[in-house]
Amino acid sequence: MFGKKKKTVASEDMNSSIAFDSITEINSTGSNLPMLKYNQQCISQRIVNKVEDATSVTENLISMINDIASQVEVQMESIEKVSDGVREYSAFAEEVMANTDNTRSIAEETLVTARKGTEAVHKSIDAMDEIKSSVDNVSSLVNNLSHKATQINDMLEIIKSISKQTNLLALNAAIEAARAGEAGKGFTVVATEVKKLAEMSAESAEHISKNIVEINNSVAQTLDAMKVSSSKVNEGTEIAHNTLQVFDEITEAVTSTTEVVKEISNATASQTNVLEKIMYATEDMTKVAAHLEQMAQYASLNTAYTKTSLIALDDVSKDMQILTNELLNEIKISEEKKETVLRTCQGKPLSIDPANCIDMDGNQILSNVHSGLISLSPEGNILPGIAKSWYVEEDGLTWIFNLRKGIKFHNGKEVTSEDVVYSLQRLLDPNLKADNAWYLDFLEGAHEFISRQASSVSGIKALDKYRVKLKLMSPYMGFLLNLGQVATSIMCKDDSLKGNITGCGAFVIKEFTDNICILEAFKDYYGGTPYVDKVEINFNTSDSINKFINGDYDFIVADTDNAISEIKSKTGLEPKVAGVLGSAYFALNLESSSPLVHSKEARKAINLAINKDRIVKEVLGRLGIASKGPIPPAMLNGTTGKGYDYNPSLAKSILQKEGLTNKTFKINLRDTDTEDTTNGKVFKLIVEDLNSIGIKCDIKLVKASEYMKADVIKNCDGFMSRWIADTGDLDNFLQPIFNYENPTNFTRYNSKEVMELLDLAKKVINPQKRLEMYKQIQNIVVDDAPWIFLYHPQKAFVHKKEVLGLRQSITGAYNYDDVIIS
Numbered sequence: 001m002f003g004k005k006k007k008t009v010a011s012e013d014m015n016s017s018i019a020f021d022s023i024t025e026i027n028s029t030g031s032n033l034p035m036l037k038y039n040q041q042c043i044s045q046r047i048v049n050k051v052e053d054a055t056s057v058t059e060n061l062i063s064m065i066n067d068i069a070s071q072v073e074v075q076m077e078s079i080e081k082v083s084d085g086v087r088e089y090s091a092f093a094e095e096v097m098a099n100t101d102n103t104r105s106i107a108e109e110t111l112v113t114a115r116k117g118t119e120a121v122h123k124s125i126d127a128m129d130e131i132k133s134s135v136d137n138v139s140s141l142v143n144n145l146s147h148k149a150t151q152i153n154d155m156l157e158i159i160k161s162i163s164k165q166t167n168l169l170a171l172n173a174a175i176e177a178a179r180a181g182e183a184g185k186g187f188t189v190v191a192t193e194v195k196k197l198a199e200m201s202a203e204s205a206e207h208i209s210k211n212i213v214e215i216n217n218s219v220a221q222t223l224d225a226m227k228v229s230s231s232k233v234n235e236g237t238e239i240a241h242n243t244l245q246v247f248d249e250i251t252e253a254v255t256s257t258t259e260v261v262k263e264i265s266n267a268t269a270s271q272t273n274v275l276e277k278i279m280y281a282t283e284d285m286t287k288v289a290a291h292l293e294q295m296a297q298y299a300s301l302n303t304a305y306t307k308t309s310l311i312a313l314d315d316v317s318k319d320m321q322i323l324t325n326e327l328l329n330e331i332k333i334s335e336e337k338k339e340t341v342l343r344t345c346q347g348k349p350l351s352i353d354p355a356n357c358i359d360m361d362g363n364q365i366l367s368n369v370h371s372g373l374i375s376l377s378p379e380g381n382i383l384p385g386i387a388k389s390w391y392v393e394e395d396g397l398t399w400i401f402n403l404r405k406g407i408k409f410h411n412g413k414e415v416t417s418e419d420v421v422y423s424l425q426r427l428l429d430p431n432l433k434a435d436n437a438w439y440l441d442f443l444e445g446a447h448e449f450i451s452r453q454a455s456s457v458s459g460i461k462a463l464d465k466y467r468v469k470l471k472l473m474s475p476y477m478g479f480l481l482n483l484g485q486v487a488t489s490i491m492c493k494d495d496s497l498k499g500n501i502t503g504c505g506a507f508v509i510k511e512f513t514d515n516i517c518i519l520e521a522f523k524d525y526y527g528g529t530p531y532v533d534k535v536e537i538n539f540n541t542s543d544s545i546n547k548f549i550n551g552d553y554d555f556i557v558a559d560t561d562n563a564i565s566e567i568k569s570k571t572g573l574e575p576k577v578a579g580v581l582g583s584a585y586f587a588l589n590l591e592s593s594s595p596l597v598h599s600k601e602a603r604k605a606i607n608l609a610i611n612k613d614r615i616v617k618e619v620l621g622r623l624g625i626a627s628k629g630p631i632p633p634a635m636l637n638g639t640t641g642k643g644y645d646y647n648p649s650l651a652k653s654i655l656q657k658e659g660l661t662n663k664t665f666k667i668n669l670r671d672t673d674t675e676d677t678t679n680g681k682v683f684k685l686i687v688e689d690l691n692s693i694g695i696k697c698d699i700k701l702v703k704a705s706e707y708m709k710a711d712v713i714k715n716c717d718g719f720m721s722r723w724i725a726d727t728g729d730l731d732n733f734l735q736p737i738f739n740y741e742n743p744t745n746f747t748r749y750n751s752k753e754v755m756e757l758l759d760l761a762k763k764v765i766n767p768q769k770r771l772e773m774y775k776q777i778q779n780i781v782v783d784d785a786p787w788i789f790l791y792h793p794q795k796a797f798v799h800k801k802e803v804l805g806l807r808q809s810i811t812g813a814y815n816y817d818d819v820i821i822s
Contacts, residue, residue: 034338038531039820045528053384060389067391079285108258115251117243125241131233139230146219153212160209163202170195340821341534342803343554345547347672348539350708352512353501354489355427355434358708358736358744360724360812363486365517365537368816370489370503371526373401373420373468374480378809380728382480386415386490386504386526387468396475397444403466407526409492410508417462422493424470425449425457436487438735438742442479442762444471476762477770478729485726506530506817515539519816530817531805542676548798554821555799555806559678561621564796575798577622580812581632581725581733584624586610586686586718586788591748594717596663596695603785605654607644609693610686610788614646619681624791629778630723630737632792635730639775641782643789651693664696668719670707682790683720713746721746722793724811730774731762738781749786 170192177188349362357366375385387401407415428437430450440446445458459471472479482488492502506527507519517537521530538553545563548556549570558564564575588597588606596602612626625633629641655661667687673679687697706712713719725733736744738754754777761773782789795812805818 039822042529042531049526049528053388060391063391079282082282103257110250118248118251124243125237129237136230139227143219146216150216153209153216157209159205160202163198163205166198167195167202170198339534340532341536342532342816342819342821343536343538343552344556345538345541345544345553346557347541347704348514348517350705352509354486354491354503355432355436357486358435363724363726363811364813365509365519366486366489367505367813368507368519368535369505369509370486370491371505372483372485372488372490374484376481376484376727376809378807378815380481380810382484385484386420390480397472399470399472399479400463401468401470403468404526405466407504408524409495409502409504410522411492411495411502412524413492413494415490415492415504416465417468418465419493420468420490421460421462422496423490424460424488426491426496427487428457433743434487435743436485436736438739438744439482439485439487442472442474442476444473446473474763475765476731477765478727478731478762481727481729481732506815507535510534521817525817527817531820532816535816554803555797558796558798559623560619561623564622567798571798573798573801575796576808577794577796578808579632579634579810580793580795581635581728581810582722582793582812583627583630583632584682584720584722584790584793585627585630586790587713587721587747588718588786588788589713589716589747590750590786591714592666592717594663594665595660596665597717599658599660600785601654601658602660604644605651605658605693606690606695607785607788608647608654609651609695610644610689610790611646612790615682615685616791618685619678620791620793623678623794623796625794627789627791629782629789630787631730631733631774631778632725635725635728635733636771636775636778641778641789643782644785648689648693655693655695661694662696663694664698665690666698666700666715666717668700668702668707668712668716670704670720671701672704673720679720686720686788708746710743718788719746724793726811728810730770731758734758734774734777738777738786747786749781749784751780751784754780 173190173194174188174192346364347359347361349357349365350359351357351362352366354366354370357363372385373387373390375383377383384404386403386407388404390399390401392399401420403415403417403420409415409419424440424443426432427434428440428443428446428449430452437450440457441450443457443459445454445456445460448454449457459473461469461471463469489503489505492500492504495502504522504526506522506525507530508522509517510520511518516539519535519537521533523529544553544556545558545566547553549567558567558575564577567573567575588603590597596606616624616626628643631641633640652661655663669683670679673683675681675684687699690697700716702712707719708721723733723737727733735758736742737746738749738751739745739758740748740750740755757773757777757780761770761777764770764773793812795808797806797808797814799806802822804820804822806814807818808814
C-alpha cells in the first residue's frame, strides 16, 4: 500500500523495521492515504483518551477497594464484638439454664409440699366435720334434757298444788277433829301427820324446782356454749376449705410454673445450641473477613500495579501519538483528505429536545449529538461520560460525580457543574412538562419541585466547578443507567436560556428539515474526534433497500425478512440480526368510551383473537418473536409471560357473553405505515382478525408527527405502538409505560397494585428477588390486558464493506463516532 519498501532485516523477523525509499514513494499510494492518515490521527487520539479513562476508572477502583478494605476492617471489628457478645450471652444463657433447672427442682419440691398440705387440710376438714357432728349430737341431748327438766318442773307444780290442797284438807280435818272431841283425837293425829307430809312434799318440790331452775340455767349456758362451739367449728371448716383452695391454687401455679420452667429450660437449651452455631458462624465470618481483607489488600496492590501500568501505557500512548503525528506530518500528501460522509435513512424524530425524546428515531440522532454524566456501551454497561469518576457516600443515597476538565460544548464553552445542575433540573421543570421527567423523579426534592412547592431540587447540588452531588430519596438500582440516557443529557445553560439546545456530543446538528438531517463531526469532542466528517440522514425510508443496493446509502436497517434475503442475494452482504429489548403492541385506550375497552374480559377476547404466530410467520420472519407479555424475555432471563394463545372461538364466546358483538372499534393508523411497510402489514392482519370475531374497525389515518400526541390518542380506542428499552433495567423499561403519572403511558393504564410493586422492586437489592417481583408485575399486566401483546422485535442492519465499527446496541441504536470508512 505504501509503495516499495526495503528491509533492514530478514522478513521472517516479526520485529523487523521497515524503511521507505523516499517520501515520493508514499505519494504514489493513491487517494486512500489522506483518509488513512486522518483515521490514524483519530485513533491515536482515541487510544490516549481511552487510556486516560481507564486510568481514571482504575483510580476510582483503587479508592473503592481501599474503602472496601476499610469497611472489611470495621466489619472484622464488628464481628469480633458480636463474637464477644455471643460468648457473654452464651455464658449468661448457660447460667439461666442452670437457674431454671434449680427453679424447676424447687418448684417440684413446692408442689410435693403443697400436695401434702392439701392432704392435711382435707384431714382437718374431716376432723372438723366430726367435731361439728359431735357438738350437734350433744346439743341435741342437752336440748332434750332441758325439755325433760321442764316436764319435771311441770310435775312439781302439780305436786305443789296437791300439797297445798292436802295441807288445806289436813287443816279442815283438824278443825273437824277438834269439833268431834275425844272421838276425833286419833283423827287429829292423822290430820297433823298428813299436814306435815304435805308441807314436806311442798318443801321437797320447791327444792327440786330450784334445782330444776339451776339445771335449766346450766343447760341454757351449755347450749350457748355449744352454739359458739358449732360456730367456731363452722369457721374452722370454712377456713380449712379456703386453705384447701389456696393449696389448690398453689398446686396449680406450681404446676404451671414447672411447665413454664421446662419450656424455658428447653428454649434455653435450643438457644444455647443456636448460640453455638452462631459462634461457629462468627468464627467462619472472621476467617472470611480476614481472607476478604487479605484479598482486598491484594486487589489494592494489583490495582496499584494496574494504575502504574496504565500510567506507563498513558505515557507510551502519548509518545506514540507524538511519534504518529510526527510520522504523519512527514508524509507529504499531494491531495487533501476527501470529506467522509456516512449516508443512511430513518424516520423523522418527534422532537430534537432531549427532555422530550420518546421515540427511537429521536434517540438515534440525539444520542450522537448529546452526552450525559454517564455513557453506556452497546451492551448497556456503564462507562464514564462527562463524569470521569463517581462514588457513593456511606448513606448509600448521596453520589458525588467528578467532571472531566476542559470538555467543550459545541459552542466552545467549557462544561461545568453549573450546566449539569441546570440540565438535570430543567428535565424536572414543571413549566417544561417534559415527557421524560420520570428519569429523575427518584432524586430528593424532585416531587416538591415538580409540584411547585420548592424553587429548586434539593437533591441536585454543585459542590464546585467540577463536582456535582446527587442525592436519592431511597436506594435505586437503575440510578446510574438513567444518567446515561438522551433525556438526561447535559446542555449549555447559557444557550438554553436563550432558547437554543447545545450539547457536547460527538456530532453537531448542522441541518434539520422535514426531509433530512445532517450531522457534522465535533472536532473537540472529549471522546476523540469522530472518524467520519458528516452523517447524512434521509427521513424518507421508502425504497431504502434498492437505494442501498444501488449505493445511495452506506448502511440501512432491513425491516423485513424479504429485505434481508434480497440484500444478501443482490450484494452478497449478510445483514446482521440482533435482538432488541423491546415490545411491539396494539395499545388500548383505557380512557375511551368504547365498551370493548372498558370490559376486561373483552380486552382478553381481543388478545385471543389476534394470531401472533401468523404475524411472525407472514410478516416478520427472523425479525420478531411472538409476545406473551410486555417484558422482553431477555430481561427476565428467558422467562415469558403466560400470554394469550390464538383462540378466535373463545374470543367470540366471551364477546357474546359480555353482550359486545358487532361493536365498532375506532383505530388510529400512522400515515407512513403504508401497506408495503412492516407496520402496515401487521396492521392489516390485526384488522382481519378483529373482523373475524365481529368487531368492525373504523380506521383513521393520522400524520406521523401527530400520532403519539395525547389529544389524538384520546379520540381513538386503539393504535399500534412499540416500546424499546433505554437500558437493560426493568424499572427503566416499565415505569414509562405503566406508571399513570408518566405521559408515555399511552394506554392510561392505572393499577395501584402494579405501582406499589414497582416502587418496592426498585429498592430491592437481591437480584433474584427483584426478578421475581417483575415477573409478578408482568403477570398482573397480562391479566389486565391493557395491550394486545404482539411481538418482540429483532433488528437487522447491513452496511458496505468499507464501513467499519458499526455496532448495534441492545436498544437498537448506533454510535456514529465509532464508524470508520476505509
